[in-house]
Amino acid sequence: MPENHEILISMQEDFQLSTLNSKLKIGYDGKRAANNLTGLGNYSRSLIENLAIQYPENQYHVYTPKVKTAKQIDSFFQKENIKLELPKNGSFLWRSVNILKDLSRDEIQIYHGLSHEIPFAIQHTRIKSIVTIHDLIFLRFPRYYKFIDRKLYEWKSKSACKNANKIIAISEKTKEDIVEFYGIEPNKIEVIYQSCDDNFKKAFESSTLNRIRHTYKLPDKYILSVGTIEERKNLKLIVQALKDVNEDYKLVVIGKQTSYFKTVEKEIEKLGLRKRILFLQNIPFVDLPGIYQMASIFVYPSFYEGFGIPIIEALYSGVPTIAATGSCLEEAGGPNSIYISPTDHNALAEAINRIVCDPQLQKTMKEKGLEFVQKFNSPVVTKQLMDCYLNVLDSATT
Structure with a gap:
């Protein structure tokens, strides 16, 4: 028995x-x-x-x-x-x-x-x-x-x-x-x-990427930020870091604007960065993965998140990712993304410059990031x- x-x-x-x-x-x-x-x-x-x-x-x-x-x-x-x-x-x-x-x-x-x-x-x-x-x-x-x-x-x-x-x-x-x-x-x-949506897991053809680049007038080299423009998402930190980043790189921001946008605008004017930042809104979902795939770096310095889906989207898109410490973003980004304090713009600028100046680091972050993100498939x-x-x-x- x-x-x-x-x-x-x-x-x-x-x-x-x-x-x-x-x-x-x-x-x-x-x-x-x-x-x-x-x-x-x-x-x-x-x-x-x-x-x-x-x-x-x-x-x-x-x-x-x-x-x-x-x-x-x-x-x-x-x-x-x-x-x-x-x-x-x-x-x-x-x-x-x-x-x-x-x-x-x-x-x-x-x-x-x-x-x-x-x-x-x-x-x-x-x-x-x-x-x-x-x-x-x-x-x-x-x-x-x-x-x-x-x-x-x-x-x-x-x-x-x-x-x-x-x-x-x-x-x-x-x-x-x-x-x-x-x-x-x-x-x-x-x-x-x-x-994340399966559309982020497929590499777009070059013709599609060229069409997207032309449609939104995307720069050749850009840092990408995706998320509602609100205080918690901490876009101001990226703006502050941008002034110390290689001038060949611009910042592309995708997200709904809230009252916090005025704070960001003031910082942009103060630092003289108007020509280096492109704001996009109401992007058709079908084009969003392509904008990720052409980015040089994805930055997500949010003070606090429940998880961080944009990080998953970036890793599937083969983009080196920088995120903030203090919540759960390390769970989403894995051990080969880079993490900085959400209050330290100097550390963020240093991390961005380190990536753009090191092709081998870029390659490792892309490959290891894609490998890590399979746990979320x-x-x-x-x-x-x-x-x-x-x-x-x-x-x-x-």
């Missing part, structure tokens, strides 16, 4: 096998996937789409009260096993409360809140829930947020962490923050990193996520 633990293991394996051979019905908070063209929108669509490709036997229901018309959103919902679910009786409380009726009607087995929240009282239903926590920056650096926004984020995310069956943190640093701020047991939290991350779903279902039967 096998031991009890052997019987239990056999039952768990049988459960996972039978589950894999049957259709799962998985529900998602589709607010970001259906309406955002960057950031959390890309994360949500990429996650669901990769699951739909890698595990096509399942049904993926995306719940949202509204849908934005855009090419990448339209194509996402054209996938055969991704189903758009609009509210039957919509109200401003639908995503928080009334959605439970829709989930029950659709016989959803697992609901995944992709951005810090799940429906209230879902823990009192048969539906298992998972929540992704991207970061708790609003608690770590409250000065970057309005008081009412900060309190709302805290209320929703803390409730979700308490009531979800499982929490997915997108980095070890975010996991540490969840434990510290919310007192959650570490074994309830699983770290599953993010990947979509098939790897997608399998980890499906295993997480199955384990949550499994625990409900034992």
Whole structure:
């Protein structure tokens, strides 16, 4: 007779096998996937789409009260096993409360809140829930947020962490923050990193790169910065460093402008760098990988991040990367990227000059960076996520 633990293991394996051979019905908070063209929108669509490709036997229901018309959103919902679910009786409380009726009607087995929240009282239903926590920056650096926004984020995310069956943190640093701020047991939290869109993993043809360079009047040699132009992203530091960088290199900045842009402008004028900086906004997503691929260096000196997807995009694009210490960026950039203090523009300038003057260092950073970033490749991350779903279902039967 096998031991009890052997019987239990056999039952768990049988459960996972039978589950894999049957259709799962998985529900998602589709607010970001259906309406955002960057950031959390890309994360949500990429996650669901990769699951739909890698595990096509399942049904993926995306719940949202509204849908934005855009090419990448339209194509996402054209996938055969991704189903758009609009509210039957919509109200401003639908995503928080009334959605439970829709989930029950659709016989959803697992609901995944992709951005810090799940429906209230879902823990009192048969539906298992998972929540992704991207970061708790609003608690770590409250000065970057309005008081009412900060309190709302805290209320929703803390409730979700308490009531979800499982929490997915997108980095070890975010996991540490969840434990510290919310007192959650570490074994309830699983770290599953993010990947980036597969378009960043393909080298563009030279004709396409030439078309992109001409369209946006890109310089021959440039340092690239991508991200919202806000205080936390720390663009001012790059501007301060630029004055001490080889003049052949210009700075290309892609990102939405906020009030912090005025601070950056003043620094540019003060240092006389207007002709060395190009600001781009509303870049079509299809062209963005090409802009990465032609960059000489990617710089991301953010004071704090939950993970740092732009770093992953840069490494896949074969671009040497410099990032800041102090949060989780070392997790995203790996051991062969360079890290500097987010308050030390002299160190940043020195790091940039070191890279541009050393072809062998450039080669090593590109090769080792691409090798490291494979741990975030979509098939790897997608399998980890499906295993997480199955384990949550499994625990409900034992």
